[in-house]
Amino acid sequence: MITRKFICKEHPEGGFNGWRPSWMPHFDPMPGLGVAHDTLEHLVSDDGTVEAEFKAFGAIVWLRDGASWFGRNGTDSDVAVHMSGDIREQAEYLNSECRRLRAAPRTQRLxxxxxxxxxxxxxxxxxxEILDECSESTARLLNRNDVRSYMRIGYRRTQRRFAAAGPHNMAWVFDQIVEQADRKLKGAELDDELIVRVDATLHRVYVDTCYPE
Structure with a gap:
């Protein structure tokens, strides 16, 4: 059973309320899509670094792209079209932290x-997109081999984690989390808590709201 807790907070730039993962308090609060991503495509041990996010991008390739999720939920079925902006954002985070991406362990082709x-x-x-919208110096903060290795690690990790269910069943679970978290957000107040429980074996999702005393 996977159990995650989120807290209703106001997005510092967008001004809207969203669910912030309790174990990564520096993350921005997001609607149901972010809840599903943080629950299924991150491990609770992830530290919220750029390196951990690239592993989560690999998880996206296994779970959502493996189930043709983008084709069913977007205007373009190519996962790269949807993730290019995410990769650019990670380069911008590194730039704000004045550091390069840490070297990844060597990996073999999938x-x-x-x-x-x-x-x-x-x-x-x-x-x-980094070169078009940022700069060459920002692009140099990332090494293609390291990005590739981190994504492979995340892909394999998620493949092992949900081997019994497979990507299509987990994509259904993903959609259930999105729908229920968004529904709960409509009536949530600041600091309300969202508890998400997932039984990956039985493909069941339980989403409940708790109110702080």
Whole structure:
């Protein structure tokens, strides 16, 4: 059973309320899509660093792209189109932290050629967006081999984690979390807590709201 707690907070820039993961208090509060991503595509041990986020991007390739989620929920089925901006944002975070991406462990090519190609497209489109919208010096904060390795690590980690369910069942769970978290957000007040429980084996989702005393 996966259990995660989120807290209703106001987004510091957007001004809207969202759910902030309790274990990563420096993260921005987000609607249901962010809740599902943080619950299923991050591990609770993730430290919220850029390196951890690139691993989560690999999880996205296994879970959502593996289930053709983007084609069903967006205007473009290519995961790279949706993730290029996320990769640019991570480069901007590194720039704000005045550091480069930490070196990743060496990894081997994924056995799934489609997944490996998807990761490569994400990297190519992400770097192009960095060069188009930021600068060459910002792009140099990322090493393509390290980004690729972190994404492979996240892909394999998520593949092992949800091996019994598979990406299509987990994409259904993902959508259930999005729907229920958004529904709870409509009636939530600041500091209300959202408890998300997922039984990946039975593909069941439980979302409850708690009110601070």
């Amino acid at each position: 056995s799934d050629d489609c997944a490996e190609e998807a990761i490569e497209r994400c990297i190519q489109k992400g770097f192009k």
